Amino acid sequence: RKEVEQDPGPFNVPEGATVAFNCTYSNSASQSFFWYRQDCRKEPKLLMSVYSSGNEDGRFTAQLNRASQYISLLIRDSKLSDSATYLCVVRGQGGKLIFGQGTELSVKP
Amino acid sequence: EAGVTQSPTHLIKTRGQQATLRCSPISGHTSVYWYQQALGLGLQFLLWYDEGEERNRGNFPPRFSGRQFPNYSSELNVNALELEDSALYLCASSLMSGTGYYGYTFGSGTRLTVV
Numbered sequence: 158r159k160e161v162e163q164d165p166g167p168f169n170v171p172e173g174a175t176v177a178f179n180c181t182y183s184n185s186a187s188q189s190f191f192w193y194r195q196d197c198r199k200e201p202k203l204l205m206s207v208y209s210s211g212n213e214d215g216r217f218t219a220q221l222n223r224a225s226q227y228i229s230l231l232i233r234d235s236k237l238s239d240s241a242t243y244l245c246v247v248r249g250q251g252g253k254l255i256f257g258q259g260t261e262l263s264v265k266p
Numbered sequence: 267e268a269g270v271t272q273s274p275t276h277l278i279k280t281r282g283q284q285a286t287l288r289c290s291p292i293s294g295h296t297s298v299y300w301y302q303q304a305l306g307l308g309l310q311f312l313l314w315y316d317e318g319e320e321r322n323r324g325n326f327p328p329r330f331s332g333r334q335f336p337n338y339s340s341e342l343n344v345n346a347l348e349l350e351d352s353a354l355y356l357c358a359s360s361l362m363s364g365t366g367y368y369g370y371t372f373g374s375g376t377r378l379t380v381v
Binding site: 189191193198199200201202203206244246252253254255256257258259 | 297301314324354358375
């Protein structure tokens with residue numbers, strides 16, 4: 158089983174749609190969680206950290222369920238510029254970040 | 267503030283050669299991480315350096331090695347290159363040495379092609 162698993166993509170949605178990404182992790186001792194965004198052939202960039210109480214940043218909402226070892230990202234009112242691959246990331250043992258395979262999002266006009 | 271810088275941007279080598287990739291972290295960051303991203307695959311953890319020491323290593327053969335210098339910059343060396351080493355190599359640095367709750371900042375990567 159992979160340490161971090163994400164929904165397979167791609168997600169193709171129209172502008173203005175709401176889209177949700179899900180992710181599960183295997184190590185119950187994990188302490189830090191993040192969502193990264195990666196544009197084609199570019200480096201990943203931190204989108205937001207994920208806190209136990211859930212957190213929101215504009216159109217983006219992240220949720221963490223420690224009991225289920227489940228992380229989610231909700232994007233409201235999708236924009237064309239949201240098209241990218243979204244990476245679920247968990248801090249693993251020894252401090253390293255473990256990346257999921259990513260879910261590709263394509264927002265169409 | 268300058269971000270994480272990597273060089274070279276692109277590197278073409280032949281099978282069996284050695285490649286050296288370089289990374290300068292954000293000023294004040296002591297930890298440097300190396301990841302490999304092969305085409306169509308996710309990021310695979312390679313190495314973590316902090317305060318000049320190797321702290322953790324991913325599931326890669328010993329021909330992948332590196333070091334961190336006193337100024338916290340880092341070098342990744344890949345010996346006896348194989349075709350499947352072709353990938354984007356990403357370096358990242360973090361504010362706290364593996365124990366904090368901050369994510370990483372990545373450089374734009376070195377694209378290594380082995381022919």
